[in-house]
Amino acid sequence: MKLKALFTAVALSVMVSTAFAADDKVALKGDASAELKAAYESAEKENSAAKKAGFEWFMDGKAMSKILEDGVKAANEGKDEDAMKTFKKVEAAGKAAQAQAEAAKTAAPHF
Numbered sequence: 001m002k003l004k005a006l007f008t009a010v011a012l013s014v015m016v017s018t019a020f021a022a023d024d025k026v027a028l029k030g031d032a033s034a035e036l037k038a039a040y041e042s043a044e045k046e047n048s049a050a051k052k053a054g055f056e057w058f059m060d061g062k063a064m065s066k067i068l069e070d071g072v073k074a075a076n077e078g079k080d081e082d083a084m085k086t087f088k089k090v091e092a093a094g095k096a097a098q099a100q101a102e103a104a105k106t107a108a109p110h111f
Contacts, residue, residue, distance in 0.1 A: 027072070028072050028076065032075050033080065035084075036080055036087075039083075040072065040087050042091050043087040043094065046091045046093075046094025046095050046098070047065060047091070048094075050095075054101065055098070055101040057094075064093050064094065064097075068087070068090045071087050071090065
């Protein structure tokens with residue numbers, strides 16, 4: 001019984017910390033260019049689909065959603081070129097991750 005209580009406490013702790021982390025989302029400023037906004041929205045869409053499929057990629061020890069936030073921070077600091085590169089990288093990774101998720105559906109050993 002004590003093990004069950006411990007497991008429940010750990011599970012609740014993880015859920016609460018995840019909920020707080022989700023609230024720290026960085027938003028793109030309203031004065032960003034239309035091109036930058038479109039690139040961000042596309043990157044967010046592709047990465048969200050990959051994440052929903054359970055195949056969000058990681059790079060340099062970070063989830064692509066965190067790298068996307070780094071791009072938003074760069075855009076908000078006026079580093080539009082860096083932000084655009086980051087958004088394109090996240091978008092490409094999201095598309096590749098979705099292709100990987102699709103391929104994984106039929107994955108099987110070959111004899």
